[in-house]
Ligand code: ADP
């Protein structure tokens with residue numbers, strides 16, 4: 001259908017530096033609509049004043065050319081692909097009306113059809129602009145430090161390594177890392193979180209977020225074109241091409257349906273004059289009315305109008321659906337599985353216990369472990385590094401490093417092999433755990449703590465860490481049940497005792513502990529077979545296989561992490577767990593609006609076709625067109641309501 005191709009054509013030309021050609025469809029189409037209306041009015045006036053037929057014909061032809069211009073282009077375009085679309089049906093109907101000398105009726109049809117296309121494109125454009133408007137939040141220039149002075153540069157000219165100076169109250173122009181100063185930054189535009197986040201040296205900041213109070217120096221980490229913001233916008237625009245299942249069905253349906261309508265119209269033209277003695281031209285006119293009112297315009301737009309609005313709604317709250325298909329599947333979710341560390345918990349566990357075997361003291365053990373962990377992205381690793389910083393220990397990166405997902409890591413540090421991780425990691429390597437250490441492990445785990453062993457040549461000791469459940473995790477389970485999720489399950493690679501304590505704190509329905517990444521995958525398959533659609537929520541860094549296995553993979557806290565943006569189907573920019581029930585509620589509402597629209601469009605078609613066929617009613621073409629285009633606009637407006645949807 002014409003306006004969908006317009007929408008995606010506009011999406012691809014979103015590069016702000018390229019100025020669009022002067023005559024665009026956006027500008028020309030409304031103008032043609034006005035010309036059509038004007039020509040129709042002139043023609044009626046000429047007719048009333050008894051002007052010559054030749055002159056009236058010229059004006060009528062003008063109204064057809066202006067009103068049918070884009071219809072013909074779109075119709076021919078679809079014919080080239082051996083398809084029939086509604087534009088073609090409309091052009092045929094208008095042509096038919098002219099054949100039986102009903103020029104005005106045909107022109108009114110073209111006028112209303114193109115007017116409705118303009119209105120639809122405008123309405124759908126609102127969803128798109130809701131996303132594009134995010135870009136307006138980004139300033140165009142930045143203050144850059146050069147030696148002792150500062151200069152103002154265009155944001156597009158900034159390169160990684162440049163140092164941008166930010167005053168309190170300024171918007172962050174580009175993705176970067178704080179190298180001086182500290183202060184709170186409101187990241188709502190990227191993550192949807194309303195509470196400002198404290199940023200200190202070493203923290204990442206994102207373009208289009210608001211630096212509230214602090215004076216910050218940030219080092220640019222990515223060029224403007226690759227900023228998190230730009231990628232969000234790109235993802236959402238691509239999402240429009242990843243069509244919902246319902247829409248794919250409707251697209252196929254449209255083809256067959258259009259052919260049936262054409263066949264039925266031909267029969268309506270041919271049969272009655274053969275069977276009875278009806279007036280050919282009256283009968284032909286009626287066939288044209290049927291052709292128009294039976295056309296599935298409203299049906300075709302019913303889905304994209306709703307899906308696009310829902311995707312835009314999510315994007316503004318930091319929820320990115322990477323396609324209409326995922327939005328639809330989200331509405332079916334029966335089970336939500338969550339990773340523990342960093343997802344259900346804050347992922348900032350404090351180091352609570354350091355137990356060494358005699359050869360090392362506590363600080364040396366922590367210094368060693370923090371050094372090898374400094375290369376790891378795992379939340380446990382970052383906490384250990386923080387603990388070492390607090391004790392002012394110097395951290396030296398290992399010369400070699402390998403993460404072993406779900407177990408720990410292996411590194412070469414000062415020429416020696418070092419292992420840090422769970423008991424399984426050591427046992428897998430044939431290393432026996434001394435009995436008294438194992439007893440300590442059990443004691444710590446009974447307190448709900450996570451225990452890591454360190455090994456270099458022999459077992460050096462262990463580190464106990466305590467993680468806490470996110471405060472909003474408690475409401476999560478109830479909220480998920482409320483939106484129709486049957487089971488909320490925690491999957492963790494951590495020990496059963498730590499898992500049990502978090503499960504208890506959050507009231508989660510079920511938990512599985514001691515899972516390696518591949519066990520998580522198996523478990524998800526089990527859940528999928530047993531319950532149906534399963535969503536897996538993780539950080540997207542070390543859960544990629546699980547996210548890929550689940551019916552829907554949801555990556556959380558994704559601002560700044562590239563992997564998460566790639567692997568997941570739905571991306572939550574912040575780590576707020578309440579975004580999960582919101583996303584499910586939104587998708588359910590979208591589903592409902594889609595079905596409302598489909599039911600409504602079909603009913604209108606049935607009513608209008610009946611009215612056109614019943615001899616006692618004899619629906620006039622202009623009324624049929626108003627009903628037909630009116631229903632199309634109602635469907636679009638209903639879809640737009642999703643832009644402002646808020647779950648209660
Ligand atoms: P979760 O499923 O809770 O997110 P992971 O699967 O990421 O946990 O990790 C499981 C276990 O593997 C951790 O509890 C820890 O014992 C060990 N582990 C994973 N990564 C590391 C690391 N970088 N350093 C030390 N131990 C690790």
Ligand code: MG
Pocket residue numbers: 339340341342539542543
């Ligand atoms: Mg994890």
